[in-house]
Amino acid sequence: MPDDRLLSINQVTTRERWTLEQAIDGYARHGVAGIGTWSDSVRALGLQAAARRIREAGLAVTGHLVGGLLTDRDPAVRRTRIDDNRRVIEEAAELGARCVVTIAGGLPAGDRDLAGARARALDGLAELLPVARAAGVTLGLEPLHPMITAARSVLPTLELANDWFEALAPGAAPGEAVPGLGIVVDVYAVWWDPNLAREIARASGRICAFHVSDWLADTTDLRLDRGMMGDGVIDIPGIRGMVEAAGWQGMREVEIFSARDWWQRDPDEVVRTVRERYRTAV
């Protein structure tokens, strides 16, 4: 049975009906040990207030979002994105977040040049890495599912995340941790990948966050129809075993975007269900 002290919940899981303050209090009340936070909520509450409240509730911050989104061609937009990333990094430092969950960004409107978008994202990450290091923060490269390559992230596989990691940290030995840089494994994004076992092993020493939810057999939406662990087809314990064999000993963050189901329910029920399923299906 997974250790309850390693359960974290990303606030997106309850964000339709709980503010960040309510989520902090609610997760703590239910004995959850960590939280994943989003910049817009933290800014709405105030960074200092959010950091204090999370600290007082005794929650770890297993990740802060959203970093990255660095694929725009327009230099002014790009500069705005870099500046926002600097702010997200500062927030992560203040919150004591284990990483900034960092996604590449999608294809700019009207653009078909995937290779170019990937090059710009990698270039932006190279610019941000020293900023993160100076702040004592880790940029966690998170591959997203290929179905949102155009809309959200041109980084669709763990293999490419490992490639980028190695491009950003040349000379790092296999299995060696690199300051300021990590990889986020989200089962929902990677479960289908025939190279999953190989690429998780390759990510040894690099993993900075582990996200769980489930893929529903009757999925109806490309972004907002994730399932509760146990309700879908992902072999979550199997993937957890892989990341643990790759050295991951940190928390398991539950992150469920579910417009048609879990977002409609009473958040207390959601958190109770997360706790139950964490024990039986993670």
Next chain:
Amino acid sequence: MPDDRLLSINQVTTRERWTLEQAIDGYARHGVAGIGTWSDSVRALGLQAAARRIREAGLAVTGHLVGGLLTDRDPAVRRTRIDDNRRVIEEAAELGARCVVTIAGGLPAGDRDLAGARARALDGLAELLPVARAAGVTLGLEPLHPMITAARSVLPTLELANDWFEALAPGAAPGEAVPGLGIVVDVYAVWWDPNLAREIARASGRICAFHVSDWLADTTDLRLDRGMMGDGVIDIPGIRGMVEAAGWQGMREVEIFSARDWWQRDPDEVVRTVRERYRTAV
């Protein structure tokens, strides 16, 4: 400009409003050179009648569907699937189809064992390959998009299709054609893949069909929301260049599943648009 004599249309593109007979006549009337056929339509019309009508219309059959779907655990279901594949192969032989478009099948209901499903699919293909060879038919392994891994196909990448090809034809030299076995490249399924160029090159001599459609930036459905070429984000000419560099000189088959848009329109308008976009966006 792509050669008009290489334009084929999969009948699914007009199937909501045209029967197979109407599609055969309509495509020929518009100067389209080929058709992709589906078993259910061919059976409804009668195999001999369908073959004769297609022949008389002067259309090539660039592919016949659906082969595969071989992931079930239940031996009886599996046997039914093998038998149906035998029938599909016979149909393809009678139609003179360039290949049977063959997909793996998804995860059986309640099943989370991807590796097992893949093993069963590969096993079924090994059983069918001699059948196809004896009939002078090519099984075209078609990877589908990772978003339908659970629902339709546990073969989500061209890399795995190449792996399976090599497992099924051990000892085949790189670039060498193998009787009865091929690979289908559908831009919609593979465009996002960071390994695309490498794996298309690896498929040299293996490609038996090339399918085109487009990925809409605002895609709303996991199966039935494909776009017309030019309306989305895929660099179709770029991928066509890759398959041609890998030796493909055959036809380009337009295959558009579009419940909300193209399936609602007058099929004559759809075919006219396909012809225009074939010239400007393929």
